[in-house]
Amino acid sequence: MSLSSKLSDISRHLVTPDNPARETGTLDYQRCALLHNFLVEYSWLADGKSLADLERRSFFERNGDEAEEIRERLDPALTAFLEAAYDVEGTVFYLWVAGITAPSEMWTNHSGDDVGEPHTLYWTNNICSHTNGLMYHQKQCMATMAMGIFDMDFSQPIEDHPELWHPLETVLSNWIHMIQLGKITATPEKTDCEKQGLWAWHSYGEAQIDNTVAASDRLVEAIESRMPSEALRPAREGPLLSDKDLDAASILESIRVPRFEFIAPGLLVPHDREAFASSQVFTTMDSTDEYDDDKVTVPPVLLFRATDLTANFDWDNKYRSLNPFCRPTLRDRSPLRIDRVFLSANVRNVEVFRAIADHEIFRKGVTEVIWDDALLAESNEQYEDEFYCEGEDLPDCDETCPVWFLWASRENLSWLTSRKGNDVDDLPQHLERAKQMEAQLPLNVSYAYYQGLLMQQESVLSTQADIEALKYGITRFPALKRITITPAAHGALYTPLYETPMIRAFPYGFNYLIPRAWPTVEPGFSPCEAPPWDTEAEKNKWRGFRIVLRTLAEQEHHISEFILDVNGLCTGLNCHVFDEPCEEYEDLVALLRKPDFNRIDLGLLVSTQQDEGWPSFRSGHLKHALGEAKDLQHVSLCTDLGANQEIDVPEEESDVIPLRTIFPINRWQQLQHLGISGFVVRQDDLISLLAALPASLLSVELSFLHFYGDGNYRNLLCDMRDKLGWRGRSASERPKVSGFLYGDGLNPFGREGDSFSPNQIRLGFGVERDEFEPGFERPWAQYDELQRLGYYPDVRLQYEEWKKSLSDDLST
Structure with missing residues (x-):
């Protein structure tokens, strides 16, 4: 009863x-x-x-x-x-x-x-x-x-x-x-x-099973009745799958086998039991509840497999139930692909990181840890300055929502509008941004949520939960080889660089002050100052850099790649860390010295180094550190002196740092990639460096360079074509560069005999991209061509609409 x-x-x-x-x-x-x-x-x-x-x-x-x-x-x-x-x-x-x-x-x-x-x-x-x-x-x-x-x-x-x-x-x-x-x-x-x-x-009840089976039978009968008999598969008695195929799946043991291939466009009906079992990309997730060892977290069963297999499982979602596909044989056939995990001073990120580290399957696939070094600000002096309030009809901002948060939200929206430029409104990325802007939370609700994030941040910082998680993860991820530290994880509003668990949990349309780790300025401004590396307060601006290197110096590990990813921001590691040996420098050298270490990407904040004779580079400590990585295959150095930064190229040749003062290329016999960005260079010095690179070289990236004297990109490409001898290599061994170097293609920079644009890319060459908008990618072309391709509106129609509007106004 x-x-x-x-x-x-x-x-x-x-x-x-x-x-x-x-x-x-x-x-x-x-x-x-x-x-x-x-x-x-x-x-x-x-x-x-x-x-x-x-x-x-x-x-x-x-x-x-x-x-x-x-x-x-x-x-x-x-x-x-x-x-x-x-x-x-x-x-x-x-x-x-x-x-x-x-x-x-x-x-x-x-x-x-x-x-x-x-x-x-x-x-x-x-x-x-x-x-x-x-x-x-x-x-x-x-x-x-x-x-x-x-x-x-x-x-x-x-x-x-x-x-x-x-x-x-x-x-x-x-x-x-x-x-x-x-x-x-x-x-x-x-x-x-x-x-x-x-x-x-329970995962399901008996009444749910009965209702689902009845609904499935009605759907199958409706589809089959509308199909020509010659298109139907032979009838097969019995259930879709037997109990021999499953541990526990009452529904699938009752549904009859349909006589058609697709239950919906692109979704396959499982007719073959072996194929069905092997298609299960979801596997049992062990409990992460320290108070309840009996609790099991599992993903769902993949019933109707898509013909497009490029999408991966969203591991950030959790399902608590019993998974019928929990046998080791099924689990081992199609393991989930969780290859990177995230850490920051956020409770959600720490929890997910530890959950994956505790999972006996997921932890084995992790190859990269991404450390988000940006901390949410408790206030912002820039937006509290009276200058920003002059002439503005601002609503009253009390403790429920301070004026700086209001201004930060408005600046975000203004930035979205400016990034859109002349584009038509119906491009996919703009439609999505419009939906998110429409769904913005009320300002006081957004700020209340932001305060909750600040509370979580303070909790993690005070307990050092992120540091302990990193130490634990290093012991739990056997395939871990890369650590990336970034100040730019939050990207721009609605377009994060990395969708960390913290960011994925944001309410849809959440508008907030985008945090940036490390000192930075907007493009077009003078570089920000990099004070001496001699106080804890200064060093702690690069908290993640210090924590990661200290942890790696104290623990056994298999890290072979270390990346400081600024993603185009005008910032980087304070270069004064290379002025003289210090704990952080010694920790970096210890990492580079490890056998099989093969990749380093460094973003450097050089500030006013060029006015001081580049002391951080001339010290030789950076070159010494890089030279310790004898197995290096990939090296990329960039500075905050990007293409849009206001800098004065030195007038004296002695004020230009020779590249071999930085790059110990004679130590890298296995080098495959070299990247140099944001440096002031002499053209002949750069060509000399490239000529000395080993035959193992496969790719070179030279970007945002500032040339001393008469040097420029156009002549640089000509020298690369005429002096490096790369044409003589077999096609498979040539570094990846344009057809101009290896064939009869046009030089993409400037025009022959035109001395005013040797550093300008000619229209019709290359692709334009946005660092923080994945959907922005288009040819570098004339307005008419972009209009033809659907990126820009028809100017003539706009003109006719404007003329008609003006005529109507005049007649009125």
């Missing part, structure tokens, strides 16, 4: 399409009390207790004076519900909530206290940190779930998220419906699925 059969029939009180929730804008407290009390009695019986022993006390009877003190803050209908609902001590009310919230806790997570403000009506179980529960809005008479306090912002204010709020009787009815389906059950016995107290959360 089921537990429900021992209770009064609740079916006529459940919210259904034929018996909807009340729409009068008031709480149906009698109906809600009946549904609530059913769940109380159900859990009481499930715990093996007799209904005769149930103390049916109300909220006010149980909590006495404490409850009476808040009575005046409660809506009369809610008061009536709390007077009729059982508030029982010693039992767990439901899977997600322990019971009615204690009077002292109802407004703990809420700032307001009038009748219109929401409060927490049901308190959640301890299934997440910073707990909250079911919130009830007394003015709107609606309820929503927010398991933790960081979930609250996703549903508030209620006017902006009406789809997330429902009548209380609808929520309670759905909870009971889950019991009727067998999806959620209550039992004191141990189960093989996730459990909270008495309540068990």
